[in-house]
Amino acid sequence: MPDATGLELLAHELGDATLETVYFRERATLVVDPAQIRSVLAKLRAKGFGFLASVHGVDHYPDEPRLGVIYELLDMVRVDRVTVKLRVSTDAPHVESVSADWPTADHQEREVYDMFGVVFEGHPDLRRILMPEDYEGHPQRRDFPVGGEPVIFTRDERKWLEARE
């Protein structure tokens, strides 16, 4: 991981895209402006972080802006990693897709869309990946109800249906 000084230098080079830097337990995190994510990742790639390991989503409810997207970048040559975070609200959950530059983001952004509802602009094929295509709701959001289907056994089915009527 870039150490604290390295992180500050990195943030300085990225300029106004960086909203915040966090250095905790030797892990470096950059919180960036959602509108500039693609250029931020391109600059980090130029610095040597050439491997996008993970794109995942977070729901920070009740903190606003609520939805977060986290990109983990690895530098395979210097054995280094940096985390890039951004936050968007549910009113305008649009983030530019980085799948053109980083092919792994294709499926991973689909998963973030499916589970959290973040819409990635410019994604070639943004549809649900884990849930059925006509599913309503975004399951990993914090206000999505926990719990599944009511259980009926085949031998109780008639009684259950009659009880419903």
Place this chain on the structure above:
Amino acid sequence: MEVKREPAPLRVTELNAHQLLRGGELEGANRPARLEGEELEQYVEERVLLTTLDKTVAWARSNSFFPLGFGLACCAMEQFHAAGPRLDIARFGFEAFRASPRQADLIILAGRVSIKMAPIIRKLYDQMLEPKWAISMGACCSSMGVFNNYALVPADKFMPVDLHVPGCPPRPEALMHGILKLRKLVQDDPEMGWRERYNAVGTEEAPVDVG
């Protein structure tokens, strides 16, 4: 969605059939409405498996299940061991796990059934030829199990299940016990009210007068 079905006919097993035939009466819950003479004979004939041919066919069917082992998740690991050397289900005749649903008559749903997988399993179940039975193995497909969340659906919701084997995962002995229990059920009554439960009209082999 309204599902209207007629109540399933009472299953009269051998034990209380003897009572009927000796002119006695069934006890307790199995007591049907008062039937006399001709109607009584017909009632008994329709329901009682006393003919030797029926019994022989049921015995043969029950001893030669061809499982379509549909191993989905962790329960599949235990299912393999039920067919392994220690708890050999081959000694009962069930080792022939068929890959094709057309050749199988017992589907063992071993594992979690996600919402996307359900129509696929239903298609496989529909492709199986009658008579067919279904075992729901493990907690997840019987009653959601540990994963009681947005992703799963219990097997009873989209197909009729004859036997549930509890456990997470059930030990291979438990699965074997379940299969043997199903075998006993099939020996006593192969249909098990399947057509009534499934509302299966129109797929009978011999033409039936649907009045």
